[in-house]
Amino acid sequence: MVKFLPLKQAVAENLNDGDSVAFEGFTHLIPTAAAHEAIRQGFRDLTLIRMTPDLIYDQMIGMGMAKKIVFSYVGNPGVGLLRRARDAIENGFPRSIEVEEHSHAGMANAYEAGAAGLPCAVFRGYRGAGLAEVNPNIRSVTCPFTGEVLAAVPSIRPDVTFIHAQKADRKGNVLVEGIIGIQKEAVLAAKRAVVTVEEVVDTFDDLHPNLTVLPRWTIAAISVVPGGSHPSYAHGYYARDNAAYLEWDEIAADRVKFQAWMQANVIGKSAADFAGRVEHLRRAA
Amino acid sequence: MSGNLLGFTPNEMMTIAASRALKNDDVCFVGIGAPSAACNVARLTHAPNITLIYESGTIGTAPDVLPLSIGDGELCETAVTTVAVPEMFRYWLQGGRISIGFLGAAQLDKFGNINTTVIGDYFHPKTRLPGGGGAPEIATSSKEVYITMAQSRRGMVEKIDFFTSFGHGEGGDHRKRLGIDTAGPTLLITDLAIWKPDPVTKEFTVVSLHPGVSREQVQESCGWVVKFAEALDETPAPSELELTTLRDLQARTKAAHEGTGREKAA
Numbered sequence: 001m002v003k004f005l006p007l008k009q010a011v012a013e014n015l016n017d018g019d020s021v022a023f024e025g026f027t028h029l030i031p032t033a034a035a036h037e038a039i040r041q042g043f044r045d046l047t048l049i050r051m052t053p054d055l056i057y058d059q060m061i062g063m064g065m066a067k068k069i070v071f072s073y074v075g076n077p078g079v080g081l082l083r084r085a086r087d088a089i090e091n092g093f094p095r096s097i098e099v100e101e102h103s104h105a106g107m108a109n110a111y112e113a114g115a116a117g118l119p120c121a122v123f124r125g126y127r128g129a130g131l132a133e134v135n136p137n138i139r140s141v142t143c144p145f146t147g148e149v150l151a152a153v154p155s156i157r158p159d160v161t162f163i164h165a166q167k168a169d170r171k172g173n174v175l176v177e178g179i180i181g182i183q184k185e186a187v188l189a190a191k192r193a194v195v196t197v198e199e200v201v202d203t204f205d206d207l208h209p210n211l212t213v214l215p216r217w218t219i220a221a222i223s224v225v226p227g228g229s230h231p232s233y234a235h236g237y238y239a240r241d242n243a244a245y246l247e248w249d250e251i252a253a254d255r256v257k258f259q260a261w262m263q264a265n266v267i268g269k270s271a272a273d274f275a276g277r278v279e280h281l282r283r284a285a
Numbered sequence: 286m287s288g289n290l291l292g293f294t295p296n297e298m299m300t301i302a303a304s305r306a307l308k309n310d311d312v313c314f315v316g317i318g319a320p321s322a323a324c325n326v327a328r329l330t331h332a333p334n335i336t337l338i339y340e341s342g343t344i345g346t347a348p349d350v351l352p353l354s355i356g357d358g359e360l361c362e363t364a365v366t367t368v369a370v371p372e373m374f375r376y377w378l379q380g381g382r383i384s385i386g387f388l389g390a391a392q393l394d395k396f397g398n399i400n401t402t403v404i405g406d407y408f409h410p411k412t413r414l415p416g417g418g419g420a421p422e423i424a425t426s427s428k429e430v431y432i433t434m435a436q437s438r439r440g441m442v443e444k445i446d447f448f449t450s451f452g453h454g455e456g457g458d459h460r461k462r463l464g465i466d467t468a469g470p471t472l473l474i475t476d477l478a479i480w481k482p483d484p485v486t487k488e489f490t491v492v493s494l495h496p497g498v499s500r501e502q503v504q505e506s507c508g509w510v511v512k513f514a515e516a517l518d519e520t521p522a523p524s525e526l527e528l529t530t531l532r533d534l535q536a537r538t539k540a541a542h543e544g545t546g547r548e549k550a551a
Contacts, residue, residue, distance in 0.1 A: 026341055026370055027356025051370070052418075075415025077354030078317055082415070089413045101402075104340060105374040105422040112371040124379050127465050128451025129421040134407045149464065179341045179356050182370045212369075233358055242353045242542040 002172035002216040007196060007228075007271040010221035011037040014192050019159040020047040022190065023056055025232060026181025027077055027240075032056055033228035033274050034162040034196050036266045039063055049158055051107045051182060052077065055231070055248050058084040059266065061097065062258055068098035070156070072107045079245050083252040093255070101135055106153050111182050113155035114189025125151040161190035164229040165214075166236060168197045169204045172216035178235025180212050192220040196228040198237050227274035230281075238281040291497050293523050295476035296435065298495045300326060300531055301523045303387075303433045303474040312336040313385045314378065314423050317355050319433045320387035322534070323474075325351060329530045338377065340419040342368045351538040374419070378426045386427030388420055390434045392445045395488045395509045396459075397432060397452025397470030399424070400445040407447055417449045424450035429468045435476045436506040443509045453487035477503050479520055483512070493518035 005013070015021060015038055023031045023038075035056035047068040048057050054076055060066055062084030074085050087093045102110070109121035122141055126132045132151075141152045163183045165176045174195050176183050187193040195214070200222075204213060226237075231244035251261045293301075303323035307313060309332040315324045317339075328335050328347065336345045341356035345365030352360055361367045368377070377383065391414055392400035401420065405411030424430055430452070434440060452470045453459055460469050470489075473480035479493040490512045491503055496519060504511045523531075 027354045028341070028358070028361075071416070073416050073418035074413070075418075077356070078352070080415075081413070086413045090410055101416060103417050103421040104370070104419040105379070108371040108374050112375075123375065124426065125422050127425045128448065128454060128460075128463050129417070130402065130407070130448035131417065131421065178358070179343065179361050179367055180369050181341065181356075184369065185371060235358055235361060240354070240357055242357075245353065246542070 002219045003221050004172065004200075005221045005223055007033060007037050007223040007225055010194050010223045011041060014160050014194050014220055015041075015043055016159070017043050018045045019043075020049060022049040022156070022158040022161045022186050024050055024161060024163055024182050024186040025229065026052060026179060028179040028181060028232060029164045029176065029183065029234060030054065030056060030229050030232035031162045031164040031196055032230055032232060033225040033271050034164070034194060035060060036269070037271060039065065039262070039266050049156060051104055053082065053085065055245070058082040058248070058252055059262065061085050061088050062094070062252070063262065064094040066097050068100065070100040070102070072102045072104045076245055076249060079249050083249070084258060087255070100137060101131055102138070102153065103129070103131065106138065106151070107156070108182060108185075110153045110156040111185040111189050114157045115185040118155055120152050120154050122150050122152050156189055158186070158190040160192045160194065161186045162194050162196070163187060164196045164234070166198050166234055168195070168200050168222050170200060170202055172219060172222055173204055174214040174216075174219060174222065175204060175207065176212045176214070184212055184214060187214055187218055193218060194221045194223070195219055196223045196225040198226050198228070198234050200224055223271070225271045225274055227276070227278035228271070230274055230277045233281070238278040241278075241281055291522065293528055295495065297523060297528065297531055298520065299433060299435065299474055299476040301527045302479055302495065302520050303431065304330065304527070306431060306472055306474065307332050307335055307385065309334045311384045312338065312382060313387055314338050314340070314383045314419075314427055316388045316420070316423070317352070318389045320389055320431075321351055322531070323433060324387060325534060326527065326531050329534065330527060338383065340370070340373060342370055342373045344368065344377065349537060350541040351534060353542050374422060378419075378422055381426065381428070383423070383427040384429065386423035386430045388423060388430060388432050388450065390432055391440065393432065393434060393441050393473075394443065394445045394452075396454060396456045397430070397473065397482065397487075397489060398445055398448055398454065399432070399450040399452065400447045402447040402449045404446055420450040424452065424469070425465050425467060427467060429472075430470045431472045431474070432470055433474045436503070438506060438508045441507045441509065453482065456487045457485070477506065488512060490514050491517065493520045495520045496522045
């Protein structure tokens with residue numbers, strides 16, 4: 001049953017060295033606070049799964065926490081490359097990492113299959129694509145009814161998924177709205193799920209019946225972290241800090257500058273610091 | 286340079302030429318960067334009812350500024366509906382509901398195959414690029430694919446390092462041989478010219494030069510031997526409305542993206 005916990009405890013209780021873990025968020029509601037807490041606790045040998053490993057995986061890879069990444073777009077959205085991830089892939093710095101690369105369609109289908117309890121996902125994809133030749137997990141099946149050859153990938157079943165959401169009610173049910181990405185599938189596909197939220201409200205009684213609500217029994221722990229997805233955004237709360245994404249390109253380009261930034265902004269900080277980072281973005285939301 | 290003498294830059298010409306290719310009834314899956322600008326200029330000029338779809342799940346979106354990412358908040362706020370990412374790729378793209386997939390490219394070959402994955406060997410890359418994202422399936426499930434990029438010998442190459450998105454493969458009927466029944470790349474718009482695939486070989490052929498551009502310029506900034514159509518057109522120069530629309534859009538975008546930083550510093 002879901003527990004409301006301080007983020008430090010929620011991360012400590014649910015993440016272990018060597019876990020496969022998804023910190024999901026498709027440009028919106030990225031669980032930055034949870035990722036930063038994982039960095040502070042110094043986990044090792046993680047398999048990091050995410051469709052769009054942006055700044056937080058660049059940071060975790062740069063801190064040497066990942067032994068493998070599973071992804072479909074390893075870029076800084078709209079800005080360019082992820083320079084810490086590049087350093088690891090191209091130069092093995094600070095350690096070499098294994099790469100399992102898919103397309104968005106492949107990852108989305110694989111999460112959905114994980115949520116559905118299936119061993120694999122079947123879809124029309126990867127036709128003529130080079131990824132099918134370099135990723136042994138991209139295979140094919142033949143439709144027993146039509147004979148069409150379709151792509152198959154193993155389902156994604158993370159040990160633990162972290163997401164950020166707008167709000168929880170007092171019982172621990174969670175609301176996600178706006179660009180909902182892959183969050184619901186990533187939670188349902190995982191063995192355990194931890195959710196950070198902007199706020200807790202008394203009830204969800206007045207919500208539209210079709211909004212994306214994750215029932216409390218699908219979640220292991222909830223932590224209240226206002227601003228917890230900065231520099232991403234939380235629809236209805238604060239806007240995306242596009243300037244921070246532009247600045248990251250320069251910070252991550254240099255190993256020394258990166259370490260200094262991490263010490264000043266992650267290692268030496270706590271979850272409570274996130275609220276202040278979105279103050280100037282609230283009126284823009 | 287010549288662009289300034291003409292009153293517009295090659296990049297502006299590229300975006301505007303690309304925008305003209307889009308129709309009011311198109312359902313367009315929009316790639317980030319150059320395609321996004323072209324699609325929104327189309328929406329703000331001759332194609333007000335075009336359906337723009339970004340892979341974050343926003344369907345029928347009408348942003349006032351160009352999004353920095355494919356999932357900026359305004360895309361959702363102005364969309365007809367916003368769906369989950371699996372639904373986006375399964376029902377809307379794979380389901381055959383996209384008329385135009387509009388892509389950019391880091392590396393492109395003459396058959397419209399695109400590489401945005403690596404420069405060099407995949408397992409020991411010289412440069413690790415972001416990868417395909419939605420593009421591998423956009424390239425094969427959209428009814429047609431338009432590509433837009435600025436010309437360079439580094440970008441337009443005889444042989445791409447990695448097949449991120451399949452165009453016409455080795456040319457000819459290669460798509461058909463792989464069981465792909467969509468048209469693939471049917472249009473390439475660069476900063477110098479408009480290209481269309483030869484009906485038989487599928488090799489991109491220059492059909493129209495932008496104003497003030499010579500055949501030599503096109504060849505100098507392209508890594509393969511360029512074929513030109515027998516009847517070569519000149520692309521009409523941007524109209525006052527097109528230029529104003531594009532420049533206003535870019536000014537609003539610049540102010541919006543830098544705005545968060547300025548406020549923070551204040």
